[in-house]
Amino acid sequence: MDKSSNTQADSQIKGLLDELARSSRILRVFSHMDQTDPEVSNASHHVLKTLNSREPTHAADLAQFLGIGTAAMSRHLAELEDSGLVAKRSSKIDARRHVLWVTEAGRAKLEFRDRLRLERMRGLLPDWDPERLTQISQALSELNDTMMRGIHSQRTEQFGTAGEAEHGQE
The missing domain is CATH 1.10.10.10 (Winged helix-like DNA-binding domain superfamily/Winged helix DNA-binding domain)
Structure with a gap:
């Protein structure tokens, strides 16, 4: 794999990690919206x-x-x-x-x-x-x-x- 392919793959993985982090935050908010039992x-x-x-x-x-x-x-x-x-x-x-x-x-x-x-x-x-x-x-x-x-x-x-x-x- 050449250096430009590594750079592109790294960029794609960074984008994936950013979207996963964003999804995690959104899911946390989403879950709190239906928190039905404070216990x-x-x-x-x-x-x-x-x-x-x-x-x-x-x-x-x-x-x-x-x-x-x-x-x-x-x-x-x-x-x-x-x-x-x-x-x-x-x-x-x-x-x-x-x-x-x-x-x-x-x-x-x-x-x-x-x-x-x-x-x-x-x-x-x-x-x-x-x-x-x-x-x-x-x-x-x-x-x-x-x-x-x-x-x-x-x-x-x-x-x-x-x-x-x-x-x-x-």
């Missing part, structure tokens, strides 16, 4: 949504999947348990670990917020081609998966396998 933060809602798709599971496994530290995960789970949205029991295999799942109240909360977000997005995108939305969704999914693999790989190099979840960031 459950948007970050904890994301943990709840992820748990719902991966249950039953353990806190450490969920933290590793999301790329956040176990201390942050503990805070989110405490918030969700206090609100009655997540339940846990001791693992039958290892009593030191807990198995987590989403309660019926948690599922109702997820449904309600998902419906709010869907209605809001539908209102913003009435003229968008469904095929384009599918392509964008697939591209973002691929990008997210690639970035998570990179994060896990770098953490493994820095901290070893056991340190991945311990040194994660929110």
Whole structure:
């Protein structure tokens, strides 16, 4: 690859990073618009949504999947348990670990917020081609998966396998 190709690729990657940062800020504002429960933060809602798709599971496994530290995960789970949205029991295999799942109240909360977000997005995108939305969704999914693999790989190099979840960031 020649120097001009590297410069162009660098420029494209910088543009992508700028748009991702902008998207992150916009999504944060968007999420706060439908904050329906002052006891459950948007970050904890994301943990709840992820748990719902991966249950039953353990806190450490969920933290590793999301790329956040176990201390942050503990805070989110405490918030969700206090609100009655997540339940846990001791693992039958290892009593030191807990198995987590989403309660019926948690599922109702997820449904309600998902419906709010869907209605809001539908209102913003009435003229968008469904095929384009599918392509964008697939591209973002691929990008997210690639970035998570990179994060896990770098953490493994820095901290070893056991340190991945311990040194994660929110």
